[in-house]
Amino acid sequence: MAERWCGGRGMGExxxxxxxxxxxxxxxxxxxxxSDWRITVPAAVLTFIFPWxxxxxxxFGIQYAQRYDPELVVAxxxxxxxxxxxxxxxxxxxxxxxxxxxxxxxRNTLEALLSTPITDHALYLGKLLxxxxxxxxxxxxxxxxxxxxxxxxxxxxxxxxxxxQIALLILTLALGMVAGAVVxxxxxxxxxxxxxxxxxxxxxxxxLISFQALxxxxxxxxxxxxIAAAQALVDVGLIRMGVQLFNREELLSRTQDRIRPxxxxxxxxxxxxxxxxxxxxxxxxxxLSLGRLYRRDLPQLLRRNVWTLALATLLLVxxxxxxxxxxxxxxxxxxxxxxxxxxxEEWQALGADSLREFLGGTAWRIxxxxxxxxxxxxLAGMLSFGVAAAxxxxxxxxxxxxxxxxxxxxxxxxxxxxxxxxxxxxxEVPALVLATAAGLRMGASVLAPPRGFSLGETxxxxxxxxxxxxxxxxxxxxxxxxxxxVYLTPHLxxxxxxx
Amino acid sequence: MIEAFHLRKTFGELTAxxxxxxxxxxxxxxxxxGPNGAGKTTTVRMLAAILRPTGGSARVAGYDVETQPIxxxxxxxxxxxxxxxxxxxxxxxxxRFFAGLQGVxxxxxxxxxxxxxxxxxxxxxxxxxxxxxxxxxRQKVALARALLHDPPVLLLDxxxxxxxxxxxxxxxxxxxxxxxxxxxxxxxxxxxxxAEELADRIAILRLGKTIAFDRPGELRRKLLGPPVMEVxxxxxxxxxxxxxxxxxxxxxxxxxxxxxxxxxxxxxNPRVVRLLGELxxxxxxxxEVPRSLEEVYLRLIDAGEEALSETEALLWRxxxxxxxxxxxxx
Numbered sequence: 001m002a003e004r005w006c007g008g009r010g011m012g013e014x015x016x017x018x019x020x021x022x023x024x025x026x027x028x029x030x031x032x033x034x035s036d037w038r039i040t041v042p043a044a045v046l047t048f049i050f051p052w053x054x055x056x057x058x059x060f061g062i063q064y065a066q067r068y069d070p071e072l073v074v075a076x077x078x079x080x081x082x083x084x085x086x087x088x089x090x091x092x093x094x095x096x097x098x099x100x101x102x103x104x105x106x107r108n109t110l111e112a113l114l115s116t117p118i119t120d121h122a123l124y125l126g127k128l129l130x131x132x133x134x135x136x137x138x139x140x141x142x143x144x145x146x147x148x149x150x151x152x153x154x155x156x157x158x159x160x161x162x163x164x165q166i167a168l169l170i171l172t173l174a175l176g177m178v179a180g181a182v183v184x185x186x187x188x189x190x191x192x193x194x195x196x197x198x199x200x201x202x203x204x205x206x207x208l209i210s211f212q213a214l215x216x217x218x219x220x221x222x223x224x225x226x227i228a229a230a231q232a233l234v235d236v237g238l239i240r241m242g243v244q245l246f247n248r249e250e251l252l253s254r255t256q257d258r259i260r261p262x263x264x265x266x267x268x269x270x271x272x273x274x275x276x277x278x279x280x281x282x283x284x285x286x287x288l289s290l291g292r293l294y295r296r297d298l299p300q301l302l303r304r305n306v307w308t309l310a311l312a313t314l315l316l317v318x319x320x321x322x323x324x325x326x327x328x329x330x331x332x333x334x335x336x337x338x339x340x341x342x343x344x345e346e347w348q349a350l351g352a353d354s355l356r357e358f359l360g361g362t363a364w365r366i367x368x369x370x371x372x373x374x375x376x377x378x379l380a381g382m383l384s385f386g387v388a389a390a391x392x393x394x395x396x397x398x399x400x401x402x403x404x405x406x407x408x409x410x411x412x413x414x415x416x417x418x419x420x421x422x423x424x425x426x427x428e429v430p431a432l433v434l435a436t437a438a439g440l441r442m443g444a445s446v447l448a449p450p451r452g453f454s455l456g457e458t459x460x461x462x463x464x465x466x467x468x469x470x471x472x473x474x475x476x477x478x479x480x481x482x483x484x485x486v487y488l489t490p491h492l493x494x495x496x497x498x499x
Numbered sequence: 500m501i502e503a504f505h506l507r508k509t510f511g512e513l514t515a516x517x518x519x520x521x522x523x524x525x526x527x528x529x530x531x532x533g534p535n536g537a538g539k540t541t542t543v544r545m546l547a548a549i550l551r552p553t554g555g556s557a558r559v560a561g562y563d564v565e566t567q568p569i570x571x572x573x574x575x576x577x578x579x580x581x582x583x584x585x586x587x588x589x590x591x592x593x594x595r596f597f598a599g600l601q602g603v604x605x606x607x608x609x610x611x612x613x614x615x616x617x618x619x620x621x622x623x624x625x626x627x628x629x630x631x632x633x634x635x636x637r638q639k640v641a642l643a644r645a646l647l648h649d650p651p652v653l654l655l656d657x658x659x660x661x662x663x664x665x666x667x668x669x670x671x672x673x674x675x676x677x678x679x680x681x682x683x684x685x686x687x688x689x690x691x692x693x694a695e696e697l698a699d700r701i702a703i704l705r706l707g708k709t710i711a712f713d714r715p716g717e718l719r720r721k722l723l724g725p726p727v728m729e730v731x732x733x734x735x736x737x738x739x740x741x742x743x744x745x746x747x748x749x750x751x752x753x754x755x756x757x758x759x760x761x762x763x764x765x766x767x768n769p770r771v772v773r774l775l776g777e778l779x780x781x782x783x784x785x786x787e788v789p790r791s792l793e794e795v796y797l798r799l800i801d802a803g804e805e806a807l808s809e810t811e812a813l814l815w816r817x818x819x820x821x822x823x824x825x826x827x828x829x
Binding site: 017020021024025028032035036107108109110111112113114115116117118119248249252253454457 | 510511544547549550551569572573575577579581582583584585587588596597599600601602641644
């Protein structure tokens, strides 16, 4: 059995050795961080002094609020202040992580580490733990200090469930920032470049914290559990991505931080010209032709996307059910069902032209609208692990389910109404599922790049696959669907609805 | 102990190593020479199982670098080209840390670290942060790190580059000791005198390819021709060279000296000396004209139609890669 290069345990290597290596790396890094006053002094201020300032501010706020609505202010101010106290110290996790991962590369200390028998995974985990330990411990200690001090100063207590929520949010956010820092570090060769790229982590983190603060101020604390769960999911994705990218090959291959559009275009074209399976192995393929694309590339793409196709189908069913359920649970008082024609005569009076206008106008407009939504969502999926790629499907089908639910609630014949959709939907829905599946895979591919592929190459490979699915299936289906929607659906709908 | 067959490594469009074949036996030192960008460091990284070869194969200490990288790393001591150290750590902590990572039993960690620090005259400085160390001291610490786990194979990239003459001498002596102890040593260096002094065999890389691999004497013979002997007489030549020319090719001459090529010195030299005696010439000295490894190296690197500047070499590596789309050989 071959040992694995990028992780796992080597032949004969025990789990204990693995843990020992992780502990060795984490301990060394932690000692290094603790010996650096540029990290310890600000961290100490935020951990030991800042909570007391917030306690004073909270006390002042409570005193001030006595004349208005003390209970309301306390209910909002204390959770908010606890979050502030907890979140400040974890801001260091990003600095520490960037220093730990890319700093080693810059100072030429990494190769010595890589020459030891430590696995890539153990090295990654050791660095991850050491980057998390100090900021998270500081954050928890600051919260404990705030909770204790607040009780002594004002007699107010921080609810235990709130503490659990904040602890979970802090842990998942810090983990996300550190795991994100690894991804950033893997694509740079200097701390300077990594710091510049770190805005991709800082800005979403800031927005997330602001959103969490708003949730607390609106007293919708149960939402924090969902946010923590979402953060944990993102963490899993980022860690998976980091584990794939943090490997000897990738770390030592990258020597420059240049963007080379011409090379990116060349690489994309090369991936597009090759058969999907061959492209992932950088293998040679038969010459590109339309025949080959349909005979060989398309079956390979469908096999490659089988899981995301299943997921997209599940999402389709789920979105429809959710929309339907939503309409039944929260019916709109003057909903769409109220304004639709009720009798066959009313439908006939509406006429095919009005229906055509209602459905979208011209075939060209419908086609461009659908294609731009799917393409845009697919591309947005590249930056969101594929999540954004599912937006058109969830939105369209969810809305469809909602309208169907509304119609059913109003006692209308849903089966007859479906004639407004199914003639072109037979073509459009498969196109939607295919594009969503390809977009999901393209975005999610960064979580597990093929062996020897950089992040950029992985995205370009996914983009080439996505483009092929669009060209070979989605565009023809959408074009046909648009023509059907304009020239056939209105007549069929009138035939079924108008008696 | 080290066997590399047609090793190849590409990074995207860049060909770093195109075809490297060499071997190093136990108790042998092989010097890996080549201009900057020839692929020495990439070759060493592949042999240390840090980088995976794109093509070819290599076994180190009996293990395949591609399928058994951890076993290889356990048996290789690597001194990297730029041995960065953790500046906040002390030399003692640094060696203990790496001993732990290399799997040195805890009971042996201290003894190994102490022995190496003493061997490199660093024992007294063991508690100082590495950031305070001089370049030479840092190089010694890095070398000590490579030796911590007593590896049977050593890959040393410029081991004496930052050292003063005394330090370099100390390291060279250590390398000889390690060779005597049966280690297989691959030495990357630009110091040709050092390579000549230490190496049993020389491998020369150019544009990522092994262009020569042999014993220094054989390389000289192959590239510079048979040895050239110089004879100095007490007086003028007086037609001596015409007589010698019947036995050997006279390549150069002065007023009281001449040089001749000696394809088989053991057979030819006694005959030449005998002839000179018969001619009544008074021989002062007979010695082989020294020919340095530098001559051999420069002949290989600079001569012929394939000679390229560093810029041209870089362009070749990039251009060569265009032809190796998908990592296939051009």
